[in-house]
Amino acid sequence: MINLLDLTYDELQSFVVDDLKQARFRTDQIWQWIWQKGCTDFEQMTNMGKELRALLAERAFIFHPSIDRAQVSRDGTVKLLLRLHDDKLVETVLIPFNDRYSQCLSTQVGCAMACTFCNTGQLGFERNLTMGEILGQVLVGRQYLADNDLDPLRNLVFMGMGEPLLNLDNLLRALETLPSTKGLNISWRRSMVSTVGFPEQLRKLGETELALPAISLHAPTQELREQIMPKAARVHLDDLMRCLNEFPLRPRERITFEYLLLKGVNDSLKHADQLAKLVDPKRMKVNLIAYNATEGLPYEAPDREQVEAFEKRLWKHGVTAFIRRSMGADIMAACGQLKADQQK
Template sequence: MINLLDLTYDELEAFVVEDLKQPRFRVDQLFQWLWQKGVRDFSDMTNMGKALREKMAGIATITWPGIAKVQESRDGTVKLLLRLHDGKLIETVLIPFKDRFSQCLSTQVGCAMGCKFCNTGLLGFERNLTMGEILGQVLVGRKFLLDKGVGGPDGPSPIRNLVYMGMGEPLLNLDNLLRSLETLPRENGLSISWRRSMVSTVGFPEQLRILGKTELALPAISLHAPTQELRAQIMPKAARVPLDELMQCLAEFPLRPRERITFEYLLLGGVNDSLNHADQLAKLVDKNRVKVNLIAYNATEGMPFSAPDRDQVEAFEKRLWHHGVTAFIRRSMGADIKAACGQLKADEQ
């Protein structure tokens, strides 16, 4: 049976009109039940007749990921280990900011990129997530927060921003990524604006051009090295795309006024955190089109990297400022629960 969460609005319309032989106004009703009201049982769709509800239940499902494990940090960060219909495990993270949360979404079970500093890369790639499994994380996260009293059932969603920065490489699941981004902003659904969605990627020029043409989200580039040689050492598969080719693609990425492309730069102690590296990074990026998020690596058991010195992190930031590059040290959240994706799944396995 088909999971209705895997259908875009247009596909849901075809299901209602062609398969159910129902009038088109039922499409908005059904879409609202699925995404805005978060209903999982057809019998709860009270503005639809009993015969129609029974017919839908006979040919379709509403399947959410299930919560297998929860970890909550002292700072309010929540990590959810989710079990999919086939038993596969993924992770999603809820990050508090003032009275709302940002959510980090996974797009694949595992990851094929094999970056040397990433726990998910150690797990390997298993499969892509469907649209319903990607956006199902938002439904689960929203209900988890509402059950804890964060936000109200009739008020705005407690989840304000989405970052496709969980397990997997989003651009290698491009079709389902775009389907999810297309579904997000509909007002009778999750109603999350494209302005509040960001796609984290190591950078694939062809897929970035497609994303740019859709204007559905801005990219955050997982750079982590200012030279081709260093990137090849710590991100060997990502580095198969030459840096100059990636930078040329990003120079052509369409931006609206005041928009910038984000570069994520994970500072690894003694590896990529020197002032010389900062100088190389400033030379590499277009300071008029980008901003740089600096992330201090948290040392992880079994990984061959150490955390950078705090003074070095601040000196790196100031060096970028000196070159006119907009840079910020990203606040570390959830360190006490190992909030970086892949760790909880690895522990569970």
């Protein structure tokens, strides 16, 4: 049995034509049912005959993750804990912004990178998500917004549980599927992939031109990165920067650096000066995020004034930098917190 959400358009076409011996145009019909209409029941595919619907039900299924738990923050952020077919749990977060929502997607169950400030990192790695499981989050998120009369979904960030570039094959299949005008119709300009940075995979992502990267940098020197992100730092900062300086960008596009400010660890003005030295202002910008203290992790939230002084210092060096609101802090929106809480 095949989950139809795991097939790219071309794969669905060969399933329809070669395996089911059906006319090619059926591919478009099925594709629209599953991606545009979010259909999970072949019986609802009323523009196809009974026999074909029965054949599909015999050979395939359409699986949407179920919502195990939903939490809505005072600021409108919605966090969904999703249950997959094998009972594994992943998180997705819907973040409101200017009459639209952005959705943060997971790409793995758990994560192998073990960044010392991250809840997901403490859970360890379990498995990769398939393309259908990655995009199934979008279908469930979109439906949740519609069911609750909320604003539509516009942007996607691959920034949830897991390291997307360590699940590159499924990530690229998902990115290829998103822009289909007969399907989800989310153009590549509206997707961003957050990664700790692997040069070879970044080069492949760059070649596809399907999404821009956001680099989880969090430290301006190799030494400090080794301390707070020891596994990510196995890629030397010099090699990462070399790769980013060569990353293909179109006019006005920039690579984002994500920088989580941890009190007394990486939030001094000296760190801001070091960070500014790394950033090419014409090709890169910085998002600053103030860490939220989390039970069981050894870090503290930075002082507000320090965060502002850090941002100001970057601007002084000519670097575009913004302080990002830490959305959903009251519902544990930091990656992996809801799942960790559920497991307790």
